[in-house]
Amino acid sequence: MGTQTDLAVEAQGLVKIFGTNRAVNGVDLKVPKGAIYGVLGPNGAGKTTTIQMLATLLRPDGGSARVFGHDVVKEPHRVRQLIGVTGQYASVDETLSARENLFIFGRLLGLSRAQSRSRAQELLEEFDLSEAAKRPLKQFSGGMRRRLDLAASLISQPPLIFLDEPTTGLDPRTRAQMWNTIRHLVQTGSTVLLTTQYLDEADQLADRVAVIDRGQVVAEGTVDTLKSSIGSASLRLELADAADLDRALAIISGVLNTTAIERTPRGRLTVPLADAEQVADVLIGLRHAGIAITAMSVEKPTLDAVFLALTGHGANTEEVVLS
Template sequence: MNAIHARDKAVSGEEWAVEASGLVKTFGSNRAVDGVSLNVRAGSIYGVLGPNGAGKTTTIRMLATLLKPDAGSARIFGYDVTRESQIVRQLIGVTGQYASVDESLSATENLIIFSRLLGLGRVESRRKAAELLEEFGLTEAAKRPLKNFSGGMRRRLDLAASLIAQPPLIFLDEPTTGLDPRTRAQMWETIRRLVKTGSTVLLTTQYLDEADQLADRIAVIDRGTVVAEGTVDELKASVGTSSLHLSVQDQPAIGEARRIVERVLQATSSVTSEAGKITAPMANADRVTDLLVALRESGIRLSEISVQKPTLDEVFLTITGHGAQENAAPNTQASHRKEEVML
């Protein structure tokens, strides 16, 4: 089957964008990837989370036909990455950690060159370049030399270049590393738009909040091995229950409020109270309504109530024995996903 037919099949019929089993890659005495298995459903965002040196980039390079696995197998939309690499390359786009563009040329010139290399005609290349520059908010900088681009602008241009051929599968290898919070948020919105328009995204990241915000499913990778896999909620639930946080308006009522919490939620030693705030495990969400009724009937008024799930950092620490942020950028922060209701 030729590449055009393969591409049509990929965007319309395959359930799995990526099927990898037991991938291994060794560099000398370093086993960088040690039996990684992944299944990425078409039309989803799949996150591979882990610190620097965990094996994320090496895994991506094998899936993208840039490195040959020493062992194991992988298929992209049903096509083997080793035996059918030419077809696979027609189905993917790869964006690395650094912009793969020529700094001496303008943004428009770079995109036109990439378009021509991919077989587009002169007129179509110019049209595609203008379209992508507008999509990524770079129209005003279209004629500016890349050496005058900020890091965020370079990253957006790199992603734009990887989308010239509109691939059904896009590999994003730590695409927001080093970006400021505003530019990171813009990139997140772009990634979400790509999936809404039919692409599948496999995203590697060392940012806990990025995985939390974007990924439909996450593989936690450490020292070349997948140590956990599931949805964000599944991973968080694997390390403990959510906790309920209450703030009592009247300090003298804190003792009575705590006794009610212990009785209704059927929790004793795990309930804590400090400075007018009570924290308790919430194993059964149905009992929260009963608790609020009991507190109101006792005349205890609350100023705030919130539910907090375990964080991805707690997941990683529990599974691996160390934080996911080791060797990560110092401003990386976990997402707590609080839901707060002011009363």
């Protein structure tokens, strides 16, 4: 493994332990240069911890990681010159204005006063932040702060940008804007590694995706391969009588030959389908058993479905799962 590499990020067996909790438990990642790479997983899967290790914010307890060939533990200062990090919680100064924030970050990145000032102006315009240019950020919405956060990560146009759940909590319009910005970053030569809880976000943006669960990569590949691995759709059913739940589960798992069925105690079921035709088989099976349903829908795969298929449990741990 020389320093010349086509990989922006190369992680092997990364481990981070908090107390008795192995938050990251042997994560391998290979992020090609110039790509948008998605790390997909539910809350608490270890996405943020992984990013923090790659961005030199946390020291790994095991394994190794390189950013453009530079070891994150041995050469942290080199790595920091190559990355921009935008966290889940906006890491900007809320008592300062947007302009002051950008100016200070520019100065810290080695720009002169004049350069910092003009770069701040450029970014304020580009990210539609002029409104917050002069007033302290705490007076503004989360979306505004998030945009500033991203702008601050782009002051020096780093070749690798980490985005930790860049659109969580944003309204749809701001979300779409953020997606465009991210696409633009890659067109201008950067590599982006983003984490997300949303399959559609990965679908929209990412060239490749790693699915993380309980600190481990459970699947890796293009979004299309991932989706096809879990079937094309999922069937949602609502039973008229929740008491029929166990019988219904037995019938469905018999018809589809799967145990990966999500259910709630009140009689709602989510079933992954290899193809939509199977809906009829399921419904006929239920009719024969005399089980009535009140609602039915067929949906495209969701992150929950991906999780169910890959890990045997839902993305939201509250959900009861048949296994």
